[in-house]
Amino acid sequence: MRLLTILIFSSLWLSGCIVFDKKSTSVNFYQLSAPTASPKIESPVVFIPRAQIPSSLRRPSMVLTEEKGELTLNDNTRWVSPLDRAISETIARNITQDTHLPTTNQTPSDNHLVLLLDVSEFTLGRQGATLQLSYRLETDKGELIKQGYGKWENKANSDPASLVKAQSINLANAAAEISQVIINHTSSPAR
Numbered sequence: 001m002r003l004l005t006i007l008i009f010s011s012l013w014l015s016g017c018i019v020f021d022k023k024s025t026s027v028n029f030y031q032l033s034a035p036t037a038s039p040k041i042e043s044p045v046v047f048i049p050r051a052q053i054p055s056s057l058r059r060p061s062m063v064l065t066e067e068k069g070e071l072t073l074n075d076n077t078r079w080v081s082p083l084d085r086a087i088s089e090t091i092a093r094n095i096t097q098d099t100h101l102p103t104t105n106q107t108p109s110d111n112h113l114v115l116l117l118d119v120s121e122f123t124l125g126r127q128g129a130t131l132q133l134s135y136r137l138e139t140d141k142g143e144l145i146k147q148g149y150g151k152w153e154n155k156a157n158s159d160p161a162s163l164v165k166a167q168s169i170n171l172a173n174a175a176a177e178i179s180q181v182i183i184n185h186t187s188s189p190a191r
Contacts, residue, residue, distance in 0.1 A: 037097035051117035065125035094175030128155040129166035
């Protein structure tokens with residue numbers, strides 16, 4: 001009987017900890033989009049670790065850039081996964097589609113290529129979406145194959161879904177440029 005009384009009081013006490021705020025709004029989650037593609041060529045595997053991104057973007061909330069460069073955080077718009085991983089995965093899926101080569105985000109044991117991404121600008125705002133990144137393609141021994149950089153812009157409405165779609169297009173365009181470098185390297189007779 002005493003145990004039953006303790007359980008009832010405990011459950012009543014814990015239920016008071018739950019607060020339902022009538023002013024709170026739902027949270028919307030967003031994900032960068034990329035095609036689902038299967039590799040048609042077995043090797044070389046392209047290893048793409050997490051992208052380096054500015055520290056202001058290392059958060060679950062979507063960061064919007066205002067006209068004067070001010071950053072706005074909205075806790076109601078969030079990324080499904082960490083942005084540095086999402087960027088690498090989106091680039092990887094686009095590269096697989098463009099080159100038909102397998103890509104991975106985990107270090108492979110066999111001979112492979114390494115693609116390092118350094119994102120210097122990943123802007124979502126009233127003007128649309130802007131992506132600026134540099135890349136470095138290396139052998140698995142760290143020998144430089146090619147490095148480059150680019151900037152891609154895409155107009156969009158100011159709603160988050162439109163901005164995410166525009167940024168996904170920017171990432172696909174960046175991947176297309178990097179894919180051409182990979183194709184040129186893998187198709188050359190002297191590797």
